[in-house]
Amino acid sequence: MVRPSSLVLWSLLLPACTVDLPGGNPSDTDRAGSDSEDSGPADTGFDTASLDSDLQDADDDGVRNGLDNCPGVSNPGQEDADIDMIGDACDDDRDGDFIPDFDPSRGLSGPDRWPDDPQWPGTVSRDTLYAHDDNGSSDGLWGFDVTNDTLTRIDTIVLSDGPTGVTANDASSSLLDIAIDQFGVLYGITRDRLYICSPITAECFAIAELPELPGESKTFVGLTLLPPGAAGADATMAAMSGTGWYQIHWLDDPITVSRLGGFTGSAGGTQYSSFTTASGDAFSIEGVGTFATVHPSGNLNVTDVVRINPANGAVLERIGSTPAIGQATYNEAFGIAGWLDGRIYVFDAGGAIFSFDPSDGTPQLTPLTTTDSNKRWYGAAVRTVIDAGP
Ligand SMILES: [Ca+2]
Ligand SMILES: [Ca+2]
Ligand SMILES: [Ca+2]
Ligand SMILES: [Ca+2]
Numbered sequence: 001m002v003r004p005s006s007l008v009l010w011s012l013l014l015p016a017c018t019v020d021l022p023g024g025n026p027s028d029t030d031r032a033g034s035d036s037e038d039s040g041p042a043d044t045g046f047d048t049a050s051l052d053s054d055l056q057d058a059d060d061d062g063v064r065n066g067l068d069n070c071p072g073v074s075n076p077g078q079e080d081a082d083i084d085m086i087g088d089a090c091d092d093d094r095d096g097d098f099i100p101d102f103d104p105s106r107g108l109s110g111p112d113r114w115p116d117d118p119q120w121p122g123t124v125s126r127d128t129l130y131a132h133d134d135n136g137s138s139d140g141l142w143g144f145d146v147t148n149d150t151l152t153r154i155d156t157i158v159l160s161d162g163p164t165g166v167t168a169n170d171a172s173s174s175l176l177d178i179a180i181d182q183f184g185v186l187y188g189i190t191r192d193r194l195y196i197c198s199p200i201t202a203e204c205f206a207i208a209e210l211p212e213l214p215g216e217s218k219t220f221v222g223l224t225l226l227p228p229g230a231a232g233a234d235a236t237m238a239a240m241s242g243t244g245w246y247q248i249h250w251l252d253d254p255i256t257v258s259r260l261g262g263f264t265g266s267a268g269g270t271q272y273s274s275f276t277t278a279s280g281d282a283f284s285i286e287g288v289g290t291f292a293t294v295h296p297s298g299n300l301n302v303t304d305v306v307r308i309n310p311a312n313g314a315v316l317e318r319i320g321s322t323p324a325i326g327q328a329t330y331n332e333a334f335g336i337a338g339w340l341d342g343r344i345y346v347f348d349a350g351g352a353i354f355s356f357d358p359s360d361g362t363p364q365l366t367p368l369t370t371t372d373s374n375k376r377w378y379g380a381a382v383r384t385v386i387d388a389g390p
Helices: 006-011 048-055
Strands: 128-133 140-145 150-156 158-160 177-180 186-189 193-197 203-209 222-226 236-240 245-249 256-261 265-267 270-272 282-285 289-294 304-308 315-321 333-338 344-348 353-356 365-367 377-381
Touching: 128 177, 128 333, 186 222, 222 289, 222 377, 236 282, 270 304, 282 333, 289 333, 344 377
Parallel strands: 158 203, 177 222, 177 377, 222 282, 265 315, 333 377
Antiparallel strands: 128 140, 128 377, 140 150, 177 186, 186 193, 193 203, 222 236, 236 245, 245 256, 265 270, 282 289, 289 304, 304 315, 333 344, 344 353, 353 365
């Protein structure tokens, strides 16, 4: 935007018409219009063309362009909630929480569904992975500090109606997975709803009812965000179902779903075909890669962590197998997340957490916590773009 200057302040005393001021093009004998229209030597003084513009009132709101905090939109009150000199009418982050606003009336499709509340939806803490457990009536949201492998329960997850009227009336009341976008906004998915969750209070608000998947019921079991450009789009939300890798166009209204591909390929001597059971998770970190848990062809008793192509789900590299531990019927890795150094964390359905250390030639799983029958990890998440700074 054009910042006010003392010259412009002075010029407010003049009538709102186009006029050149002393110091402009000496050959500008008509003293009107921009200097560029005049022939003769180049300007030696200030830019009178710019000043001409500053003096006008393009949106006719009574505030000259040079002082108008939104010169293209009539906003005579000059409202500016976050005091960043960009008027609310022009500001794509009106509340200044660094989360672009969702406001279809102004053509904005960012993730902030509370564009006038800087406290919501809130953003995740740095150096923290997030995970959630299925524990009957008191499913919990947890933070896992990667600097010291410390686990902290944040609060009990509560699912509520959303800010735009989407109800939280789920057939299944538990989140099946969580994910975190590049701005640090936390999302949750159930069988038929998408939520935005507070990483501070664990309250989740429904933002969309999920459309049916082509050819199958709503069976998303894994959710992740992809960093800008990873799948040919600015920012992408991807989900895995029992049979494939999907893109959720979650900032469209209404949201739609399109299939990107399936988890097929050969890596490390192992064959992969379509992913065929209701288990699994995925995560993606800019500069690190996109990873998922999948079953090798014909072997539902083994769950592998693999690196995949985010654009189509194809398996590129086998990292290793997850452990068969925990409760008799739930010994799978329902949650995975990673970090900038390449470590991959496995949140097991038996309540344990493991990590793959990429510095090992052949990464082995290292237990970080023990099996906990009170926790059945259901999903895990990491921010898809992690600021490398302190
Ligand atoms: Ca204006
Ligand atoms: Ca502003
Ligand atoms: Ca905002
Ligand atoms: Ca906000």
